[in-house]
Amino acid sequence: MTGYEITSFEFRVLLRHYWRKNLNAKAAAKAICDVEGEGTVASRTTQKWFKHFNEGDFDLEDRPHSGRPTVLDEGDLQTALDVEPSSSTRELTEELGVANKTV
Known part of the structure; x- marks a missing residue:
């Protein structure tokens, strides 16, 4: 393979x-x-x-942990930009609850 x-x-x-x-x-x-x-x-x-x-934990799915990139819904980002096109990255990260690097 x-x-x-x-x-x-x-x-x-x-x-x-x-x-x-x-x-x-x-x-x-x-x-x-x-x-x-x-x-x-x-x-x-x-x-x-x-x-x-x-320990009896058989969950094999990925778990969120520090340092892992935050998932950003691009639709939410576009909506935020449509409402206020001049938003700074800092404002967008606070509004969307994601890391600055993600935006």
């Missing part, structure tokens, strides 16, 4: 699979890297996810 890049969600499914097979985090990372390529997933990442699974 040349050119196919595995998604974060697919990684998490694989990690859950290896966790259920009672592999340790390091062995799971190695198994994934053996197939997907060296450096594809870090042992530390697998440890973090195994900890979630051990």
